[in-house]
Amino acid sequence: MRHVVGIDLGGTNLRAAVVSEAGEVAGRARKPTQAAEGPDAVISRMAEVAAEACEAAGLDRSSVAAIGVGAPGPLNTRTGVVVTAPNLPGWRNIKLKDKLERASGVTTFVENDANAAAWGEKWVGAGRDVDNLIMFTLGTGVGGGIIIDGKLLHGIDDSAAEVGHITVRPGGPICGCGNDGCVEALASATAVARRAREMVEAGRGVILRDLVGGDPSRIEAKTVHEAILAGDADSVSLMADVALDLGIAIADLVNVLNPEMIIIGGGMAAMGEYLFEPLRATVVARSFEAPARRARIVPAQLGDDAGIIGAAGVALLSVEGCT
């Protein structure tokens, strides 16, 4: 059986996994990115972490068919050049594919990290039985990936699938992208924590307030989940508001793309039915009947592994000449 290596190029850590062509993880490795040392040092370490993952899998590096890297964008998937990467100092027009091929001796492909996660879920996760899906990763920001007819949607400049920057509340909170009322500014884990802090500061969410010892600055998205589980009605209501905002964007995409599945990943997916139930109701209320009935809204299944497995999967497809 052939194997490929997937690497997640994060601002803090480099994570690698050797993945079989069946999508099973055979070995893993991890290293701090030490991004401050600049691109060349980071790329050397990427070759090292790939080699260590091979060692953990008991495989010789020569038996690896390809490396796939999930990298922060913007980037060019054809040339493998990373245009810029906000959390990686000095990364500007870095020929990641070429440099990592030289450092590792293995054919390398580069994919946007959010797209890689979507591909992971499509390959061996929640979306393995469908060919048309949209993934939202609701974490610090909101990442996205779109698969149409079994292929990742890249757009003409590899800039597609920025589903976190659909406007759902014009005039709403300012987003990191400069726009106002984006999904990311309302439904990311960061935004939910901010909304919960504002709620507590306004005197609501007593159970949530008590969970953080009366200090709203300690509220995180997961604290809101704890408050919900402890019976905080205001936190339940906040989650319904978040679901309404996110649901507007999903309803838009249901009407525009008519997908089979919407996958929700990232920290927010842990909210479970407190998020999914009002989300499904919003989408049914705001989109056409046939596509709304079709689009299953489900949690992601691979957790943090989606990105590395998906990066490996993209490399496998690319080396087969199928993308």
Added chain:
Amino acid sequence: MRHVVGIDLGGTNLRAAVVSEAGEVAGRARKPTQAAEGPDAVISRMAEVAAEACEAAGLDRSSVAAIGVGAPGPLNTRTGVVVTAPNLPGWRNIKLKDKLERASGVTTFVENDANAAAWGEKWVGAGRDVDNLIMFTLGTGVGGGIIIDGKLLHGIDDSAAEVGHITVRPGGPICGCGNDGCVEALASATAVARRAREMVEAGRGVILRDLVGGDPSRIEAKTVHEAILAGDADSVSLMADVALDLGIAIADLVNVLNPEMIIIGGGMAAMGEYLFEPLRATVVARSFEAPARRARIVPAQLGDDAGIIGAAGVALLSVEGCT
């Protein structure tokens, strides 16, 4: 040179054109739909109007390679079944493809009318040099079509590309689809006429009011255009508001699909730069820089012919086995 026939199945008229494989119209015909007579009578008349278009083109019907029909949805493009058609009484699960093939003796393909218009613009209109575009037809309602990598996007149930039902003002005007704040409820020609009437009733738009002899009920979208040309500042300002609403939806699609071109057709396109200039500014302000710079926002070029030419084009592709 091969020829195909495109037919637009409208609630009022059946329009047909013989189109060469180069996309040139060689002959036309038109008949009242007389929809009240039911599907079988309408389909017989479709065969007649196709034959008349062939006659007008000086072609024998046997020299026509295929018929393409642009039909109101929902429908199934693979089976050629029209599921329902709001303006065509009795049309419920009508096997349009099979029936028209029997009536005409010509291989027939069925496409959603808004998709057909987008394909017409892609084939020989504003989008002929690009492979990734989104079309908005701003008329009585708002139709849409999406072309990705040179192919119409249908979605899993032929329900995709309902770009008129992207929510841009949650809590805004109720749309015919049941949702609130859709593009269609804010930027269709119908919506613009309604917004202009409300403006005049509120005491603004004096030049517009005078153009309709003080009777707001006489205001149509084209009257608003006349008022703009006559120097009505409030009408210019209304058009900027409309552009802001439409621009939110376009910015969403620029971030999600990263297309090369946005084509605006339908009656509203006649507003010219009074619409396009604020529209472009909104999209630049609300979407990421690279995809915003890429997406040219342009008027449609084929007018009412987009649908019949596009339906013919879809038939040509289908008979070649390329869709």
